[in-house]
Amino acid sequence: xxxxxxxxxxxxxxxxxxxxxxxxxxxxxxxxxxxxxxxxxxxxxxxxxxxxxxxxxxxxxxxxxxxxxxxxxxxxxxxxxxxxxxxxxxxxxxxxxxxxxxxxxxxxxxxxxxxxxxxxxxxxxxxxxxxxxxxxxxxxxxxxxxxxxxxxxxxxxxxxx
Amino acid sequence: xxxxxxxxxxxxxxxxxxxxxxxxxxxxxxxxxxxxxxxxxxxxxxxxxxxxxxxxxxxxxxxxxxxxxxxxxxxxxxxxxxxxxxxxxxxxxxxxxxxxxxxxxxxxxxxxxxxxxxxxxxxxxxxxxxxxxxxxxxxxxxxxxxxxxxxxxxxxxxxxxxxxxxxxxxxx
Amino acid sequence: xxxxxxxxxxxxxxxxxxxxxxxxxxxxxxxxxxxxxxxxxxxxxxxxxxxxxxxxxxxxxxxxxxxxxxxxxxxxxxxxxxxxxxxxxxxxxxxxxxxxxxxxxxxxxxxxxxxxxxxxxxxxxxxxxxxxxxxxxxxxxxxxxxxxxxxxxxxxxxxxxxxxxxxxxxxxxxxxxxxxxxxxxxxxxxxxxxxxxxxxxxxxxxxxxxxxxxxxxxxxxxxxxxxxxxxxxxxxxxxxxxxxxxxxxxxxxxxxxxxxxxxxxxxxxxxxxxxxxxxxxxxxxxxxxxxxxxxxxxxxxxxxxxxxxxxxxxxxxxxxxxxxxxxxxxxxxxxxxxxxxxxxxxxxxxxxxxxxxxxxxxxxxxxxxxxxxxxxxx
Numbered sequence: 001x002x003x004x005x006x007x008x009x010x011x012x013x014x015x016x017x018x019x020x021x022x023x024x025x026x027x028x029x030x031x032x033x034x035x036x037x038x039x040x041x042x043x044x045x046x047x048x049x050x051x052x053x054x055x056x057x058x059x060x061x062x063x064x065x066x067x068x069x070x071x072x073x074x075x076x077x078x079x080x081x082x083x084x085x086x087x088x089x090x091x092x093x094x095x096x097x098x099x100x101x102x103x104x105x106x107x108x109x110x111x112x113x114x115x116x117x118x119x120x121x122x123x124x125x126x127x128x129x130x131x132x133x134x135x136x137x138x139x140x141x142x143x144x145x146x147x148x149x150x151x152x153x154x155x156x157x158x159x160x161x
Numbered sequence: 162x163x164x165x166x167x168x169x170x171x172x173x174x175x176x177x178x179x180x181x182x183x184x185x186x187x188x189x190x191x192x193x194x195x196x197x198x199x200x201x202x203x204x205x206x207x208x209x210x211x212x213x214x215x216x217x218x219x220x221x222x223x224x225x226x227x228x229x230x231x232x233x234x235x236x237x238x239x240x241x242x243x244x245x246x247x248x249x250x251x252x253x254x255x256x257x258x259x260x261x262x263x264x265x266x267x268x269x270x271x272x273x274x275x276x277x278x279x280x281x282x283x284x285x286x287x288x289x290x291x292x293x294x295x296x297x298x299x300x301x302x303x304x305x306x307x308x309x310x311x312x313x314x315x316x317x318x319x320x321x322x323x324x325x326x327x328x329x330x331x332x333x
Numbered sequence: 334x335x336x337x338x339x340x341x342x343x344x345x346x347x348x349x350x351x352x353x354x355x356x357x358x359x360x361x362x363x364x365x366x367x368x369x370x371x372x373x374x375x376x377x378x379x380x381x382x383x384x385x386x387x388x389x390x391x392x393x394x395x396x397x398x399x400x401x402x403x404x405x406x407x408x409x410x411x412x413x414x415x416x417x418x419x420x421x422x423x424x425x426x427x428x429x430x431x432x433x434x435x436x437x438x439x440x441x442x443x444x445x446x447x448x449x450x451x452x453x454x455x456x457x458x459x460x461x462x463x464x465x466x467x468x469x470x471x472x473x474x475x476x477x478x479x480x481x482x483x484x485x486x487x488x489x490x491x492x493x494x495x496x497x498x499x500x501x502x503x504x505x506x507x508x509x510x511x512x513x514x515x516x517x518x519x520x521x522x523x524x525x526x527x528x529x530x531x532x533x534x535x536x537x538x539x540x541x542x543x544x545x546x547x548x549x550x551x552x553x554x555x556x557x558x559x560x561x562x563x564x565x566x567x568x569x570x571x572x573x574x575x576x577x578x579x580x581x582x583x584x585x586x587x588x589x590x591x592x593x594x595x596x597x598x599x600x601x602x603x604x605x606x607x608x609x610x611x612x613x614x615x616x617x618x619x620x621x622x623x624x625x626x627x628x629x630x631x632x633x634x635x636x637x638x639x640x641x642x643x644x645x646x647x648x649x650x651x652x653x654x655x656x657x658x659x660x661x662x663x664x665x666x667x668x669x670x671x672x673x674x675x676x677x678x679x680x681x682x683x684x685x686x687x688x689x690x691x692x693x694x695x696x697x698x699x700x701x702x703x704x705x706x707x708x709x710x711x
Contacts, residue, residue: 027661028425028642055551059645059656061671074658076645080551080567087645108554111681119387134380134710135278136241143277143388144669150277154240157285159277196353198360199382199707200408203452203489210471224355242360242381245352271401275392276385297489 001084004030007052014045023089031074031087039075039090040100046077046086047105053079054086057106062116064094066146071097071122092122101127119144180318187230187256188314190219191307194229194253198236201263204297205235213300218307226250231258231310233303234289237265237272238280250287256317260306261289264296271296344368352381356460356696359706361680363695370691375684382710390670396422396637397496399670404490406672407708410449412441413650414708415494420575421646421657422496425639433627434498435577440511440619441481441493443612447518448477449651450605457602457700458529461538466529473521480510497632508620515613522610530606539602540593543686543698547596553682557653557675558608559702562588562601569649581618583611598701605703638665652676652703674708 002010008022011032019038024030034042046054054077063072068091075088090099101124103109113124114133121142124130132139140151150159197205209215209222223229226249238246250259261283264270269281283289290313293306350363357363360381366374386406390399403418404411416438423430455470478488483504485491493500529535545555550563560567568585570578586607588600643660653675660669679702687698 025642026640027427028644031643056554058554058647058654059658059671059673061658061669063660063669074643076656076658083572106554107552107685108678108681111677132380134383136380143385144391148277155244157240157243157280159240160281195355199384200405200489202359203408207471207475210475211468212472212475226353237382237384239381239383241383242352245381249353271405272384272389275389277388278383278385299488 001082002052003084004032004086007084007086008032010051011042011045015042029087031089034088034090036090036092036099039088040102040105042088043075043102043105051082052084053081056080057102057108057112060102060109060112060116062120062122062144064120064145065091069094071120073099073116073122075102094121097122098125099123100125103127118142121145181315183319184315184317188311191230191258191310192221192223192228193260194226194232194249195222195224196232196234196249198234198238198242199265201235201265201297204300205233205262205303208300208303213304215304218304220307226252227254229253230256231260233260233262234266234283234287235262237270238283238286239278240280241278243280243286246283247286258290258310258314259283259287260291260293260303260310262293262303262306263298264294267292267294345373350692350695357699358456358704361699361704361706361709365692365695367692372687372690372692372695375687375695377680377683379680379706379709382706384707384711386672386711387670390667392666394666396639396665396667399667400494401490401492403672404492405707406674406711407650407652407655407676407705408489409452409705410445410651411490412445412493413449413648413655415491416442416576417646417648417650417655417657419494419496420648421644421659422637424646425642425644425659425661426496426634426637428497428632428634430497430632431627431629432577433624434629434632436619436623437499437503437629438494439576439578439581440616440623441484443616443619444477444480444511446612446651447609448474450609451477453651453703454525454529454602454605457703458535460696460700461535463529463532463535466525469521469525469528473518476514476517480507480514483507483510495630495633496637497634499629502629508623511616511620515617519610519613522606525606530603536592536599538693539598539697539701542593542598542690542694543701544594545596545682545686549682549685550596553685554678555653555682556678557649557651558601558604559653559679561585561604562701563596564588564590569647569654573647575646575648578615580622581615583614586611598697601701601703636665638663647673650675652705652708653679672708672711674711676702676704676706676709677711680704680709 021033023033046052056078058076058078061074070091073090077086099122113127116122117130118132118134141148261267266283269279272279291306291310293302295302346367348365352360352362362378364376365372386402389402393399400415403414407414451470451474455467458466482488485493545563547563550560564587566585566587586604588604592599639661640663645658647654647656656673658671662668687695
C-alpha cells in the first residue's frame, strides 16, 4: 500500500525525473500532473507493474479551464489487490485538445471518454468509436465549457422558455 | 345509471342518450400507455400497485400506443425524446387524451433555468388535456387527474368534431 | 443518419428496441443485430434523459443547493445519492459530523437500500412475466415510504441531508416505527423466496444467462451486486469504510453459482435478496446504538466557501459504487461536479455479456443489472 509521494518516486525511477509533478490544492487530495503524450504508456505501466497493480479505473472526467484556455482530463485509479489510490491529471490547450485514449487498457474508459468528448470537447486519439453519447448527434457545441451558449432551436423546437 | 336496473326489473330496457352511454363506457375504461420517463414513473407504478389501486377505476396499462386511450407523460422530456413523443402520439388512435404528470412535463420543472437539453413542457410538441402538478405528484394527485379527465370526457360530444386546438386543458 | 452497407449477411436483421418499451426500465434504446432470434450485436443508445445535472451544479450559487438535483439522478434510491454528495463535501471541508447524525444517516440509507432492492426485484419479475411478486414488493415498499414521509415530508425525493448534518431531526416515533417495520419484514423475505427465487420457471429463465466472468467485471469497472454476483467479495462498506459502518457486524453475500454458472442473472438477483437481510441486521444494531441527545444541525456551516482543491469520494449505493468528483475554486458555487454513476458503467458492459443470447434473455440481463436511466444519463 503506497502513498502518492511513494508512487511518484517509483514512477520517476522508471520514466525520468522531470516528467511528472505532484501537486496539491489548498484542501482535498493531491494529484500527479502528467504530460498528454505519456498517458498511455504510463497507464499500461500502472496497470501491469507488480508493485502498483492499478486494475480499476474508477472515474474519468473532462474539465474546461477558461482563464488558462486549457482542457483537462482527470483519472482516478484504484488497485483492488494492493489497496492504494492515485489521481492523474492531464492538461491540453483548447486549440489542440488531443489526448491518447486509455480504452485499450481499461475498458471502462470507452464510455467515459465518449462523455468527455461530448461534454467538453477533448479528442481522444485511437478511440474505436468517438461519437456523442448523451446529446443527439446533430447538437452544436460542448455544453460543459464555461463559455457555452445554448442554441435557440433544435429541430424546430424552442429550447428556451 | 346506478340503480336504474333495480327500477325496471321486469323489462330490461333503459332509455338513455347515445352520447351519455358512450361517454360513460369510455370514461370508465381508460387504458393508459406505459410511458414512464423518470421519477414520476415510479409514482405511476406505485399508483398501479395495491395501495392506490388504478384497476378499480378500470384503468390498466398497455404497452403499445395503438391499444391505449390515454398517454401519461410522466417525467422529464428531453430534446432527444421530443420527436419520439410526437411519433408515439400520432400512433394513438382517436379519441386520445394526454395527461402531463409532474412539473417537468408541465413546464420544465426544476430544470427550467439552465437545462439546455430539457424541453420546457411537453405541450410544446403535443396537445395536453390534464396537467397534474407535483414533483413527484402523490398517487392521490394522479388519481384526481384521472377523475378530472373523466369529467372532461362526460362533457364530450360525438356529433360535432372538435378541432384539436379548441381543447382547453384543466389543472388537477 | 443513413448508411448504405454493401456486404451484410442476408440473414441479419437490424431491429430497434426503442426508447418506449415496457421492459427496458426507462428510456433506453437498444439496436440489435439479429440472426433469427439470436443476438449478434447490441448497441445501447442513451441520452434520452440527459438533464444537465453537471451544468446545474456549476450554476447554483451555493453548494447545498445541488442536493435536490442529486436526488433526481437515481430517483429510486435518493437518500444514497445525497449521502454520497454530503460525504464528499464533508471530506473536502474536513467537517466532523455529530454521532446522532451518522446513526440516523445509516438507518435511512439502509432503509432506502431495502426499498430500492424491492423495486429492482419487483420490476425484474415483471419483465419476466411474474406480476404477483411486483405487487407484494410494492406493498412492503409502501411501508418504508410511510416512515420516510413521516420523517422528511416526501415519499420519493427527500432533500433531507445537508452538508454537515440533516435538515431537521427525526419524528418522535421514529424508533418504534422502524422497529415495527423490522418485525413485519423478516417473514416477507421468506415469502418472496417462495414466490420467486426458487420458482422453476424463474430459474430456467435466469440461470446460465448473461454470465459475467470475474476478470471482465473488474476490467469494466463493475461494482455492487453485479460484481458480487460474479464471486468477488467487494463492498465499499467493508473494504473502504465511510461514515460509521465499521461499528456494525454484517456479512457480504456473494454469488456462488448455485443454480447455474457463477456470475449469471440468478446470482446477481439472489445477492440482492440476501443483501436485504443484512441491511435489516445493520438497522437493528443502529437502532440499539442511536444516541438520544444531540442536535442534528449544529455542524452545518452557515456559508460554504471552500478554497482551491478537489476530491473524489465513493459510497455504496444499491446499484454499485457511486462516486463524486468535486473541484472547488474559492467561490460559493462548485467549479466542477462529476457524478460517477454505477449504472452508466454497467450498461457499457452490456454488449460484452449478451452476445449469442436470445431477445428474451436480453430482457433478463438488462433486468438483472438493475439500471436506472436517471443516473445513466444524469
